[in-house]
Amino acid sequence: MSKSPIHLTASLEDYLEAIFFITEEKGAARPKDIADRLNVKAASVTGALKQLAAKELVNYTPYDIVTLTPDGKRIAKSITKKHAALLRFFTDVLDIEKSDVEDFACKMEHVIPDHVLERLVEFAEFVHKCPNRGAIWREGAHGYFCKTRGIDPLCKKCNLDAP
Amino acid sequence: MSKSPIHLTASLEDYLEAIFFITEEKGAARPKDIADRLNVKAASVTGALKQLAAKELVNYTPYDIVTLTPDGKRIAKSITKKHAALLRFFTDVLDIEKSDVEDFACKMEHVIPDHVLERLVEFAEFVHKCPNRGAIWREGAHGYFCKTRGIDPLCKKCNLDAP
DNA sequence: GAAACAAGTTAGCTATGCCTAACTTTTAGT
DNA sequence: ACTAAAAGTTAGGCATAGCTAACTTGTTTC
Numbered sequence: 001m002s003k004s005p006i007h008l009t010a011s012l013e014d015y016l017e018a019i020f021f022i023t024e025e026k027g028a029a030r031p032k033d034i035a036d037r038l039n040v041k042a043a044s045v046t047g048a049l050k051q052l053a054a055k056e057l058v059n060y061t062p063y064d065i066v067t068l069t070p071d072g073k074r075i076a077k078s079i080t081k082k083h084a085a086l087l088r089f090f091t092d093v094l095d096i097e098k099s100d101v102e103d104f105a106c107k108m109e110h111v112i113p114d115h116v117l118e119r120l121v122e123f124a125e126f127v128h129k130c131p132n133r134g135a136i137w138r139e140g141a142h143g144y145f146c147k148t149r150g151i152d153p154l155c156k157k158c159n160l161d162a163p
Numbered sequence: 164m165s166k167s168p169i170h171l172t173a174s175l176e177d178y179l180e181a182i183f184f185i186t187e188e189k190g191a192a193r194p195k196d197i198a199d200r201l202n203v204k205a206a207s208v209t210g211a212l213k214q215l216a217a218k219e220l221v222n223y224t225p226y227d228i229v230t231l232t233p234d235g236k237r238i239a240k241s242i243t244k245k246h247a248a249l250l251r252f253f254t255d256v257l258d259i260e261k262s263d264v265e266d267f268a269c270k271m272e273h274v275i276p277d278h279v280l281e282r283l284v285e286f287a288e289f290v291h292k293c294p295n296r297g298a299i300w301r302e303g304a305h306g307y308f309c310k311t312r313g314i315d316p317l318c319k320k321c322n323l324d325a326p
Numbered sequence: 327g328a329a330a331c332a333a334g335t336t337a338g339c340t341a342t343g344c345c346t347a348a349c350t351t352t353t354a355g356t
Numbered sequence: 357a358c359t360a361a362a363a364g365t366t367a368g369g370c371a372t373a374g375c376t377a378a379c380t381t382g383t384t385t386c
Contacts, residue, residue, distance in 0.1 A: 011343065032363060044344055046365055063351055063364060094282045107274035111267045119257045174373065195333060207374055209335055226334060226381055 006055055006075070010110035013079050014038055015048040016057060017106075019066055020076035028065040082109040085121045093124050169218055169238070173273035176242050177201055178211045179220060180269075182229055183239035191228040245272040248284045256287050 008016070018037045022029040031045040038045075053060035057072030068076060086105040090096045112120070171179070181200045185192040194208040201208075216223035220235030231239060249268040253259045275283075 009342070030363080031365090040343090041345065042364060043346080043366080047343075090279065094279070094286060096279055096282060100276070100279065104274045104276060104279065108271060111270035111274070113263065113267060116253065116257070116259055116263065116267070119259060123257055172372070193333080194335090203373090204375065205334060206336080206376080210373075 006057070006071070008055075008075070010107070012048060012051060013075075013110055014106065015045070015052060016068070016072060016076040017079045017083065019058060019068055020073065020080055023068060028067055030065055034066070079109060082112065082117050085117055085124070086112070089120050089124045169220070169234070171218075171238070173270070175211060175214060176238075176273055177269065178208070178215060179231070179235060179239040180242045180246065182221060182231055183236065183243055186231060191230060193228055197229070242272060245275065245280050248280055248287070249275070252283050252287045 015034065015038065018034050019029045022033045022037065026033070031042055031049065034048075035042045035045045049058060049060045049066060052058040052072065056069055057075065059067045059069060083105055086108055087098070087101055090101040090105065091098050178197065178201065181197050182192045185196045185200065189196070194205055194212065197211075198205045198208045212221060212223045212229060215221040215235065219232055220238060222230045222232060246268055249271055250261070250264055253264040253268065254261050
């Protein structure tokens with residue numbers, strides 16, 4: 001019996017991710033924790049848990065704590081990885097405020113295909129490995145310039161425009 | 164009377180964008196064109212058009228062609244701009260297949276905040292303006308290397324790993 | 327100009343996913 | 357242990373957004 005490709009909505013992915021996070025942090029997840037983390041009401045959590053339990057991604061017994069099944073954990077990890085990768089890309093490469101990123105990274109992680117996400121990760125990695133690594137870009141008065149972090153500037157031409 | 168910040172769902176934004184595109188291409192949009200472009204049924208289009216008409220973003224009269232109001236056009240342009248920027252970033256900078264990008268760019272354009280999108284555009288611009296401009300990165304057997312497009316490779320260190 | 331076909335609309339159904347309110351179970355305090 | 361508070365569940369409601377089926381309008385074609 002091959003496992004059919006489990007198809008999760010963005011919402012259910014959020015629940016899985018939240019459960020994973022809370023479990024890592026506190027050992028087990030209570031519906032209340034999940035509700036607080038996702039800014040939904042407890043009643044909504046019950047509904048989601050039933051769906052996830054039906055897909056055998058969480059161990060759910062009414063009035064009991066929630067844990068992830070191996071499948072659930074695997075998927076949750078993958079989503080978390082996406083989230084972290086996006087967070088890193090937007091903060092490290094694009095230099096966006098982390099608090100700003102959190103707002104939309106959790107939405108993007110549901111729409112970016114795996115292979116694109118991987119490419120994004122590789123790109124962020126490339127930025128670090130390249131001789132210009134650590135180079136970040138900033139808008140100056142007259143255009144853009146490279147600015148390096150902690151190493152000698154190698155991107156000399158760009159730096160002509162730097163203040 | 165100040166115009167209240169019109170808040171559109173991702174779905175309605177898709178409709179606006181589609182109407183804009185079709186109008187640019189053919190002069191005016193028929194519900195059929197919209198339905199075909201968004202892969203929905205004609206009945207769904209009617210519902211969306213009523214909502215957009217209520218927000219005064221489209222001129223809608225039953226059984227007639229659809230046009231955008233100035234407000235609708237302005238918003239549609241902004242969405243289209245986001246779409247194009249994302250498309251360009253993923254194809255030019257991340258070197259993802261255009262056909263692949265189309266699939267999720269239309270979802271991302273609804274979740275990326277304006278200021279982040281701008282940053283992304285600036286970054287793509289930076290990649291072009293930097294001395295390493297045109298440098299694209301690719302995964303090699305033993306890591307990553309820079310590859311340039313049409314100009315001399317400046318990213319020499321990286322090229323040590325290149326095949 | 328009338329019939330046939332395409333396009334558009336309406337009504338009603340479905341599913342997701344959230345909510346509130348009322349109820350049940352568990353936990354905690356005394 | 358008993359009661360009160362907190363946590364969890366159930367039932368029912370609402371909004372979005374799609375669908376089908378039946379009907380209306382518009383356009384072609386002869």
